[in-house]
Amino acid sequence: MIETELLKSVVALCKxxxxxxxxxxxxxxxxxxxxxxxxxxxxKRIIREAWWRTFVQNRxxxxxxxxxxxxxxxxWEASGHVEGFNDALIDCKNCKSRFxxxxxxxxxxxxEVEGFTVAQINQLIVDHALVCPKCGSKDWTDARYFNLMFSxxxxxxxxxxxxxxYLRPETAQAIFLDFKxxxxxxxxxxxxxxxxIGKAFRNEITPGNFIFRVIEFEQMEIEYFIRSExxxxxxxxxxxSMKKWCSWIGLSENRLSCSEHPKDKLSHYSKRTVDIMxxxxxxxxxxxxxxxxxxxxxxxxxxxxxxxxxYTDPQTREKxxxxxxxxxxxxxxxxxxxxxxxxxxxxxxxxEQRTVLRFKPHMAPVKVxxxxxMKKEPLIEKARPIFDxxxxxxxxxxxxxxxxxxxxxxxDEIGTPLCVTVxxxxxxxxxxxxxxxxxxxxxxxxxxxxxxxxLEVISARx
Ligand code: ATP
Numbered sequence: 480m481i482e483t484e485l486l487k488s489v490v491a492l493c494k495x496x497x498x499x500x501x502x503x504x505x506x507x508x509x510x511x512x513x514x515x516x517x518x519x520x521x522x523k524r525i526i527r528e529a530w531w532r533t534f535v536q537n538r539x540x541x542x543x544x545x546x547x548x549x550x551x552x553x554x555w556e557a558s559g560h561v562e563g564f565n566d567a568l569i570d571c572k573n574c575k576s577r578f579x580x581x582x583x584x585x586x587x588x589x590x591e592v593e594g595f596t597v598a599q600i601n602q603l604i605v606d607h608a609l610v611c612p613k614c615g616s617k618d619w620t621d622a623r624y625f626n627l628m629f630s631x632x633x634x635x636x637x638x639x640x641x642x643x644x645y646l647r648p649e650t651a652q653a654i655f656l657d658f659k660x661x662x663x664x665x666x667x668x669x670x671x672x673x674x675x676i677g678k679a680f681r682n683e684i685t686p687g688n689f690i691f692r693v694i695e696f697e698q699m700e701i702e703y704f705i706r707s708e709x710x711x712x713x714x715x716x717x718x719x720s721m722k723k724w725c726s727w728i729g730l731s732e733n734r735l736s737c738s739e740h741p742k743d744k745l746s747h748y749s750k751r752t753v754d755i756m757x758x759x760x761x762x763x764x765x766x767x768x769x770x771x772x773x774x775x776x777x778x779x780x781x782x783x784x785x786x787x788x789x790y791t792d793p794q795t796r797e798k799x800x801x802x803x804x805x806x807x808x809x810x811x812x813x814x815x816x817x818x819x820x821x822x823x824x825x826x827x828x829x830x831e832q833r834t835v836l837r838f839k840p841h842m843a844p845v846k847v848x849x850x851x852x853m854k855k856e857p858l859i860e861k862a863r864p865i866f867d868x869x870x871x872x873x874x875x876x877x878x879x880x881x882x883x884x885x886x887x888x889x890x891d892e893i894g895t896p897l898c899v900t901v902x903x904x905x906x907x908x909x910x911x912x913x914x915x916x917x918x919x920x921x922x923x924x925x926x927x928x929x930x931x932x933x934l935e936v937i938s939a940r941x
Contacts (some may be wrong), residue, residue, distance in 0.1 A: 484580060488822060489819055492892060497517050500514045511563065511683070511692075521844035527810065537683065549645070549677060554656060558776065566580075568841070571618065572618040572620060578621040584604070604619060631677060648680060657754035692824075701805065705802050707774070717806045718753060728842055729820060729838060730757065734757055735757055735760075754766075774803070777801065836891070845874050845876050846895070848875070849901070850862070876890075878907040898914040910923045
């Protein structure tokens with residue numbers, strides 16, 4: 480399928496089948512916000528739970544945290560976000576389109592401008608006579624830096640403190656603020672990690688590409704605390720774990736790659752950063768990131784908060800500030816990559832076209848659909864208890880409306896791996912038809928053996 484068409488088809492399917500709706504649609508929409516509909520919610524929940532199981536529950540060196548969205552404003556000064564979480568923006572005076580200056584220069588001149596001053600950026604735009612990609616004009620405003628943090632106002636405190644607060648642009652900082660609480664209460668020993676899942680907010684200059692770049696999104700982040708001399712090995716281990724996760728959730732190997740940030744382009748806090756890239760329909764773009772942040776964050780928060788953020792080695796009693804390796808995963812980008820990877824349109828031998836989401840069975844929002852062949856007794860009476868029994872294990876749907884072929888197509892489109900049909904033979908011998916989404920093959924299975932047969936297909940090994 481042509482890649483530009485793929486995104487359109489995925490967006491249309493998401494709307495048509497209740498995965499993702501445009502935000503505030505009845506008011507004409509609110510740009511770059513989305514609602515996750517019933518299947519989208521389920522898909523996100525499955526990703527979140529799988530992530531937590533993989534990186535927290537199944538490891539002895541990890542604990543969890545759920546920090547607040549609003550942190551003390553000084554925390555964002557310490558982290559460098561107030562001063563440095565900026566993108567340079569530029570407007571076309573002719574058509575009023577707004578661009579990120581770095582994206583514009585990169586696309587036209589092939590030069591990365593991270594860390595450049597506004598004056599240097601403006602000079603490049605003049606030197607290379609950059610034209611507006613929308614209207615072709617060369618009439619630009621001056622570039623200016625714009626902080627991506629959303630700010631909000633608190634009712635003034637009694638002390639008359641600054642009443643500005645920021646919605647967190649990343650979840651990670653809360654972990655550093657509670658480092659001492661975790662060390663004091665959890666008897667964790669270095670190396671150990673703290674994981675957090677939650678919303679983050681960024682006032683992006685050029686949001687877009689559906690849920691790829693939005694202003695409100697969800698991150699799944701880890702701060703992994705280490706001794707500084709181990710960072711290279713730990714970094715490689717995390718990179719391997721992240722790649723393993725990508726293939727376990729069902730992303731195609733040939734659409735994944737790594738992009739190493741050049742040494743001279745690293746963020747101020749990072750000694751090494753690797754992005755895991757995915758070939759989205761609009762091009763190769765960052766899916767996840769992995770950074771070695773040294774002891775930058777803990778040291779800065781210690782300095783700004785005047786608290787001791789140290790760790791004492793239980794054996795040697797040596798006190799030190801641990802260094803940190805940070806794997807970060809975007810939940811919304813995971814959803815988008817899974818949808819794009821799973822989407823397929825097929826021409827069937829009978830000439831019919833079908834759309835199917837080929838999710839790995841363990842990632843599918845609905846695992847099994849149960850149908851009585853017709854909306855009639857005694858088929859319904861036989862099908863309902865099967866439905867009730869299976870839904871004890873998984874998200875299962877009961878569907879008795881329309882022709883059976885239509886019901887199969889509906890479930891192909893949402894990626895349901897198994898459909899169970901109760902027919903007249905069921906009434907005689909207690910067997911049902913089990914239909915497989917990808918092969919469309921059907922097998923006859925006894926009701927007694929049905930749950931374990933479904934489990935075989937759905938379990939993560941498949
Ligand atoms: P980009 O270069 O695409 O702006 P970034 O390098 O700023 O991303 P990070 O700060 O490393 O992103 O954020 C960690 C993860 O959060 C990203 O890998 C991505 O999955 C997700 N993410 C970041 N910004 C957004 C956004 N605006 N919308 C959706 N997900 C996002």
